[in-house]
Amino acid sequence: MRQLxxxxxxxxxxxxxxxxxxxxxxxxxxxxxxxxxxxxxLVARNDGQFVGSLSxxxxxxxxLEALSDGELRAPTQIVRYGESDDQRHRLRLxxxxxxxxxxEHRAPDEAWADHLxxxxxxxxxxxxxxxxxxxxxxxFALVADRGGEVTQLDGERxxxxxxxVLRLILAGLSPVAEYCASxxxxxxxxxxxxxxxxxxxxxxxxxxxxxxxxxxxFIAAGNCHEATAVVALTHDPRIDDLALMxxxxxxxxxxxxxxxxxxxxxxxxxxxxxxxxxxxxxxxIRMPIGLDLGSxxxxxxxxxxxxxxxxxxHGKARDAL
Numbered sequence: 001m002r003q004l005x006x007x008x009x010x011x012x013x014x015x016x017x018x019x020x021x022x023x024x025x026x027x028x029x030x031x032x033x034x035x036x037x038x039x040x041x042l043v044a045r046n047d048g049q050f051v052g053s054l055s056x057x058x059x060x061x062x063x064l065e066a067l068s069d070g071e072l073r074a075p076t077q078i079v080r081y082g083e084s085d086d087q088r089h090r091l092r093l094x095x096x097x098x099x100x101x102x103x104e105h106r107a108p109d110e111a112w113a114d115h116l117x118x119x120x121x122x123x124x125x126x127x128x129x130x131x132x133x134x135x136x137x138x139x140f141a142l143v144a145d146r147g148g149e150v151t152q153l154d155g156e157r158x159x160x161x162x163x164x165v166l167r168l169i170l171a172g173l174s175p176v177a178e179y180c181a182s183x184x185x186x187x188x189x190x191x192x193x194x195x196x197x198x199x200x201x202x203x204x205x206x207x208x209x210x211x212x213x214x215x216x217x218f219i220a221a222g223n224c225h226e227a228t229a230v231v232a233l234t235h236d237p238r239i240d241d242l243a244l245m246x247x248x249x250x251x252x253x254x255x256x257x258x259x260x261x262x263x264x265x266x267x268x269x270x271x272x273x274x275x276x277x278x279x280x281x282x283x284x285i286r287m288p289i290g291l292d293l294g295s296x297x298x299x300x301x302x303x304x305x306x307x308x309x310x311x312x313x314h315g316k317a318r319d320a321l
Contacts (some may be wrong), residue, residue, distance in 0.1 A: 075138025117250025126225030128163030171215035171243035172234035179302030224250035256289030
């Protein structure tokens with residue numbers, strides 16, 4: 001969920017409370033080149049006002065034109081943009097792009113307003129959920145997120161994962177952590193680094209929120225939600241171990257620590273003996289961290305870490321890669 005999409009939900013709720021019917025659009029899939037990916041949202045009224053984006057402009061114009069012509073009145077329907085040569089030329093979709101969009105026409109009733117309020121509250125509370133929609137009846141519900149793709153279309157059901165932006169907490173700074181920050185920022189993550197050591201703050205990290213505190217303190221203060229990954233990459237047990245001891249008590253979906261198998265075994269023993277962690281808590285920690293890519297350099301290790309975080313976030317098993 002990006003900030004623009006949160007504005008879409010907030011606006012849809014406001015218009016619903018005002019007694020206005022709305023059209024809520026969600027990108028289900030893209031083929032070829034597309035400016036925005038699956039999950040992107042837009043909400044519109046029949047007077048042409050809208051908030052959000054599906055494609056950066058071209059598809060929005062076609063959608064609003066259809067509204068003004070009295071089309072798209074079904075509670076739910078799937079609309080494809082850019083399938084024909086004429087559409088691609090008229091919509092100016094790049095590189096033969098095709099968008100499949102879920103369009104919901106919702107009346108301003110109590111059930112819809114309550115649904116949006118629950119969705120908005122969940123987003124502000126940093127919870128990951130799934131919108132489950134019956135494309136035949138138009139029925140909708142919010143259910144627990146079990147992982148998987150951002151959007152799924154299965155027969156007459158559509159499922160859209162809703163949640164906060166993926167947050168990566170770097171528990172301590174190191175060359176590997178710096179590369180992790182760069183890769184994570186490139187894929188749209190919110191990146192936070194915590195390290196109390198003065199000597200580790202000589203080089204600024206673009207787009208990264210840096211806190212000069214122990215990572216364990218930051219984590220214990222309630223800064224991990226269900227879309228948070230905590231990675232300990234310093235090789236300093238005073239920083240890494242304390243961060244891991246706190247992280248296992250949070251809803252973070254990914255917790256990992258860098259080190260060899262031998263180092264990881266010693267860490268697991270230490271966490272049980274000193275930290276008092278139970279076996280199931282230690283099992284939550286991915287040690288050694290990352291995918292086995294044969295990585296050697298800091299950049300390669302960081303790539304394996306961020307790739308593994310993304311794999312778990314999307315619910316992909318290792319043997320499915």
